[in-house]
Amino acid sequence: MSRRSCLLACLLLIAGAVSASPAKLFRQGNRAYAEKRFDDAINAYMEAAAVMPESVEIYYNLGNAQYRANVPEEAMASYEYAASMAETDAMRSRSWYNLGNCMVKAAEGLREADPQAAVSYFRQAAWFYRLALDYDHNYSNAAYNLEMTQLIAAGIEQQISDEEERAKQENELFAYIREKLEEFITRQGQLLETSDTGESQRILERETLELAVFMQESGLSVDIDLPDGTKRAGPLKDPFEHTAEAADAMARPDQPAALAELIAALGAVPEDPNQQDSESDEDSEDQEDYDMDYEESDEEADMYEAADPFGDFSEYEEIRGVPPPNQTEMDILAEEIRNQERRKEKRSGEYKAVEKDW
Incomplete structure (x- = not known):
């Protein structure tokens, strides 16, 4: 079931329990929004929309409240419905x-x-900002956010x-180390x-020691500081320690111990990280993208790609946010009157050729 269908189903359930006028409910919603009681x-x-589902302003303000309440998925459905009814x-x-x-x-x-997936969402956001500009060529916030989402998406793609x-590069390094350890074990x-x-x-002792030094110089054999203050062992920490121990055992000499340490070092070398990345990519492909029912032509795609800004994205301003509700109870009352008149005209047109409708 689509977001819009789910929204309408919820409103139908609410409709039977609502007795207050939509204008009063709308006014209550605006007051709660102003007081940040989202x-x-x-x-x-939602109660107002259940009584007056034709109101664009109600759905628009509902979307604003849902956005501020940090439920963007629900806000998407409200805004889409408002846009389709506007x-x-x-x-x-x-x-x-x-x-x-x-x-x-x-x-x-x-x-x-x-x-x-974040890049995909940013690209879809850019598409909606273009739609906003299609209907209002002078909408500066939409133009600004269009540029910023393209910039951010390009930055994330560069990071990826x-x-x-x-x-x-790490995989090539690990493959080389595994190859040398296998040779040393033989x-x-x-x-x-x-x-x-x-x-x-x-x-063999000298070559084993050289391999241990090589691991150490790679910078991957030491603990890695994490943002939360904790540490994580480097991917070559255990292989380095076992390889160094193998070299020490060869110097004594203790051949069984040296062989055991070499085998332990080989077992501790990380597997191919690209293999893990490919599995992660397959999972991300299962992410359901927002259905925009839109096909972009090759010509449009080329135009938008050429317009993408690629520069220093390390510092950027925040995306400009949702404007607050600016409709009044008079606006919604006027719309209710207009909708009633339209419904009367529609009914009279539908039954014009019928003498009786019962």
Whole structure:
């Protein structure tokens, strides 16, 4: 069931229990919103919408309250409904604009856990800002947010690219270390079988020590400081320690201990990080994108891609937020009168050719 269908179903359930006029409920919602009691505002607006589902202003303000209550998914449905019902370009523009802001809020919540999904949401936000500009070419906030979402999305994509390159380099490093350790294990096993502690053992000792130094110089064998003040072991910490112990055992010489340490070092080397990344990518593909029912032509895609700003995105201003409700009880009463007149005209037109309708 779509977001819009769910919203309408909820309102139908509420409608039977509502007795106050929509104008009064609307006024209560505005008062609660002004006092930052967003849950109360949501309840009042939903009750008003149950009585007067044709009101664009009610759904628009309901979306504002849901956005401020940090339920952007619900706000998306309200703004989409308001945009679809709006009779003026100004209301359509502001509904699409606020829907873009909801996408930004959803994207911000995913930046750490799923950067690729965050990029998708930022790109969708940009699309809604373009829609807002289509209906109001002078909407400066929409133009500003369009540029900022493109900029932020480009920055996250660059971070993803950098992380993929880092993972690739680490994987190549780990593959080299695994290859050397496998070679050392074979050679140490042969030396153990022949009890050879001479020159061949000393050469292997030197090469094993050089590999341990190589791990240390990579910077991946030390603890990593985390933002919360804790530490996490570097991916090569255990392989380095076991390899260094193997070199010490060879120097004594203690061939069985050296072989055991080499085997332990090989087992501690991380697996291919790109393999793990690919599994994560498959999971992220299952993320359901917002259904916009929109197909962008190749020409439009090229135009928007060329317009994307790529620069220093390390510092940027916040996305400009949702404007507060600015409708009054007089606005909604006037709309109620207009809707009643339209319904009367519709009914008279439908029954015009029928003498009796019972």
